[in-house]
Amino acid sequence: MSTVAINHQAPETAAPPLLTDTAIDGMAAYEALVNEARSDRTGFWARLAREHLSWHRPFTKVLDESNAPFFKWFDDGLLNASYNCLDRHLHDGNANKTAIIFEADDGSVTTITYRQLHARVCRLANALRARGIVCGDRVMIYLPMSIEGVVAMQACARIGALHSVVFGGFSAKSLHERMVDVGAVAVITADEQMRGGKNLPLKSVVDEALKMAGTDGIHTVIVYRRTGGSILWDEPRDCWLHELEAAQPDTCEPEWVGAEHPLFVLYTSGSTGTPKGVQHSTAGYLLWAAVTMKWTFDLRTDDVYWCTADIGWITGHSYICYGPTAVGATQVIFEGVPTWPDAGRFWEMIARHKVSIFYTAPTAIRSLIKAAETNSGVHPRRFDLDSLRLLGTVGEPINPSAWEWFAREVGGGRCPVLDTFWQTETGGHMITPLPGATPLVAGSCTLPLPGIEAAIVDETGCELPNGQGGLLVVKEPWPSMLRAIWGNPQRFRSGYYPADLGGKLYLAGDGAIRDAQTGYFTITGRIDDVLNVSGHRMGTMEIESALAAHPLVAEAAVVGRPDETIGEAIVAFVVLKGPRPQGTEARQLADQLRAWVGKEIGPIAKPKEIRFGDSMPKTRSGKVVRRLLRSVAKGETLAQDMSTVENPAVLRQFGHHE
Numbered sequence: 049m050s051t052v053a054i055n056h057q058a059p060e061t062a063a064p065p066l067l068t069d070t071a072i073d074g075m076a077a078y079e080a081l082v083n084e085a086r087s088d089r090t091g092f093w094a095r096l097a098r099e100h101l102s103w104h105r106p107f108t109k110v111l112d113e114s115n116a117p118f119f120k121w122f123d124d125g126l127l128n129a130s131y132n133c134l135d136r137h138l139h140d141g142n143a144n145k146t147a148i149i150f151e152a153d154d155g156s157v158t159t160i161t162y163r164q165l166h167a168r169v170c171r172l173a174n175a176l177r178a179r180g181i182v183c184g185d186r187v188m189i190y191l192p193m194s195i196e197g198v199v200a201m202q203a204c205a206r207i208g209a210l211h212s213v214v215f216g217g218f219s220a221k222s223l224h225e226r227m228v229d230v231g232a233v234a235v236i237t238a239d240e241q242m243r244g245g246k247n248l249p250l251k252s253v254v255d256e257a258l259k260m261a262g263t264d265g266i267h268t269v270i271v272y273r274r275t276g277g278s279i280l281w282d283e284p285r286d287c288w289l290h291e292l293e294a295a296q297p298d299t300c301e302p303e304w305v306g307a308e309h310p311l312f313v314l315y316t317s318g319s320t321g322t323p324k325g326v327q328h329s330t331a332g333y334l335l336w337a338a339v340t341m342k343w344t345f346d347l348r349t350d351d352v353y354w355c356t357a358d359i360g361w362i363t364g365h366s367y368i369c370y371g372p373t374a375v376g377a378t379q380v381i382f383e384g385v386p387t388w389p390d391a392g393r394f395w396e397m398i399a400r401h402k403v404s405i406f407y408t409a410p411t412a413i414r415s416l417i418k419a420a421e422t423n424s425g426v427h428p429r430r431f432d433l434d435s436l437r438l439l440g441t442v443g444e445p446i447n448p449s450a451w452e453w454f455a456r457e458v459g460g461g462r463c464p465v466l467d468t469f470w471q472t473e474t475g476g477h478m479i480t481p482l483p484g485a486t487p488l489v490a491g492s493c494t495l496p497l498p499g500i501e502a503a504i505v506d507e508t509g510c511e512l513p514n515g516q517g518g519l520l521v522v523k524e525p526w527p528s529m530l531r532a533i534w535g536n537p538q539r540f541r542s543g544y545y546p547a548d549l550g551g552k553l554y555l556a557g558d559g560a561i562r563d564a565q566t567g568y569f570t571i572t573g574r575i576d577d578v579l580n581v582s583g584h585r586m587g588t589m590e591i592e593s594a595l596a597a598h599p600l601v602a603e604a605a606v607v608g609r610p611d612e613t614i615g616e617a618i619v620a621f622v623v624l625k626g627p628r629p630q631g632t633e634a635r636q637l638a639d640q641l642r643a644w645v646g647k648e649i650g651p652i653a654k655p656k657e658i659r660f661g662d663s664m665p666k667t668r669s670g671k672v673v674r675r676l677l678r679s680v681a682k683g684e685t686l687a688q689d690m691s692t693v694e695n696p697a698v699l700r701q702f703g704h705h706e
């Protein structure tokens with residue numbers, strides 16, 4: 049009897065024509081893999097790890113569950129991530145293949161082959177060693193989208209140093225918080241970055257962060273000269289990337305690390321406290337980045353692949369730095385923004401570079417729809433997009449109308465749109481359609497990948513039948529899952545394997561529902577206090593703490609409000625130490641607080657709206673009643689029971705109209 053409890057009747061939305069010879073060709077092939085994983089879990093993962101990774105010393109153990117949920121995969125194997133992504137291609141016929149087509153903000157294009165990329169990575173890896181950086185050290189990366197970003201990450205991996213990349217839009221304070229938490233010894237940055245025709249500082253932000261307490265351990269700052277803009281210089285700490293590279297040979301013996309050696313720490317927002325350092329392993333992580341490049345993106349030799357994410361996020365790690373290089377892809381990396389010099393930039397670039405696989409965020413699609421509707425000159429129909437064969441989205445739910453527009457206007461009705469659901473913590477795709485196999489439905493990420501045992505449970509961990517919404521969990525460990533929260537094992541266990549659910553289920557933090565007929569998953573959004581603003585994860589607590597740190601602020605509460613374009617907009621409710629401001633004064637103060645949050649965290653965290661009241665709506669026991677604030681932010685009529693609220697009158701000050 050088949051164990052697959054999924055009914056694969058074609059849903060109402062017609063699937064695009066099947067691509068022939070896809071990596072997973074048809075639903076039967078998908079089901080065979082699902083069954084293989086279920087009937088012999090360790091055999092399945094061992095097979096993939098042997099087929100997709102190159103091992104310096106083969107593993108003999110597959111999964112060690114003895115200290116669950118601290119799982120270990122392929123533990124006694126030795127390998128190197130950068131060897132897998134680069135050296136392999138020096139011998140497999142890809143040495144002179146273009147690895148990266150880099151398009152700068154101003155439109156100038158630079159390409160680099162696998163051989164050249166290998167040489168640059170080796171030079172920088174040697175230079176890092178020469179500066180005393182050793183296996184296990186942590187290196188911060190604060191760089192623009194660039195070839196150098198990939199070189200920096202791979203160079204760390206080559207010597208077994210852990211990188212911690214921080215998105216270039218984060219403030220000095222955010223950078224500082226992360227570098228102290230991870231205990232970094234070096235920073236790789238650039239003088240400036242170019243976005244939308246503007247020069248934006250990077251090195252001076254690093255300087256500012258390094259003036260703050262707890263950074264004495266940072267002995268090296270490597271600077272990529274991007275613009276030549278003037279910067280301060282602190283010898284011998286600061287050094288130029290090009291000078292370091294020039295002084296080093298172009299080969300470098302990789303550090304052979306154990307499969308479980310951490311590859312990187314990437315900070316992401318949680319519902320409580322400071323951002324958490326999500327720690328990934330070398331082998332398990334890299335394995336899934338490579339496998340999903342083949343399964344989800346069906347990568348072929350002559351594809352030109354383009355993922356528009358930033359290397360500061362997990363998507364840029366798995367689907368720019370590691371996945372595409374592991375499988376020898378040619379990829380486009382773009383420095384700029386989708387709306388400059390105009391909102392046709394993406395379409396123009398797809399045409400120019402003959403992109404065949406295009407992976408982007410729903411927020412970008414929604415804003416480009418708006419632009420195309422008002423200016424026909426930037427409508428995708430005006431560009432030659434015939435090279436496209438696959439489209440993908442990531443980071444937030446995609447509404448069916450945006451999905452359909454993307455499929456029709458960009459994909460010309462012939463490209464599948466893959467709505468890929470996953471998280472920083474999962475390392476790679478979890479629930480996603482497969483081109484050539486899964487019948488598509490707009491607005492659904494469809495079915496879990498083979499080996500991923502996703503399910504929906506209630507608050508006690510009991511599995512719910514299809515058609516009933518609940519908590520999204522994963523029942524079995526998988527190789528690319530996070531291994532720890534940096535420096536905080538308890539936070540890992542309690543946050544992801546909560547005792548309430550029995551301690552054996554990975555809790556994703558999202559709500560989801562499966563279709564009664566097809567078993568398809570639809571993600572209904574976060575169940576915690578994490579917001580998803582333009583596909584960027586933000587913790588409400590982080591923004592609240594930033595606001596509360598302002599000298600004029602007594603208290604702040606932050607909630608999300610659904611927004612047509614950016615997914616969720618940040619709304620802050622603020623109580624000042626002084627009297628409640630009104631009119632112009634309120635507007636000026638709101639601007640001041642917005643700028644403050646931009647400086648504290650980064651521009652992406654600036655509240656869209658700030659509302660002032662005399663006090664916070666609280667229960668008699670003193671808890672802020674967030675559900676009411678959420679309703680007020682949405683402009684809903686308050687049907688909820690108010691009897692537990694101490695001071696319901698303040699809701700009117702906060703903008704609630706009865």
Ligand code: WTA
Pocket residue numbers: 316361362363441442443444445446467468469470471472473493556557558571573574580583584585
């Ligand atoms: C959300 C990004 C719906 C979800 C790779 C998740 C999605 C959070 C989707 C992780 C999708 C991501 N449909 N929601 N296809 N993809 N999300 O860590 O709430 O930046 O928990 O990883 O984004 O965001 P993160």
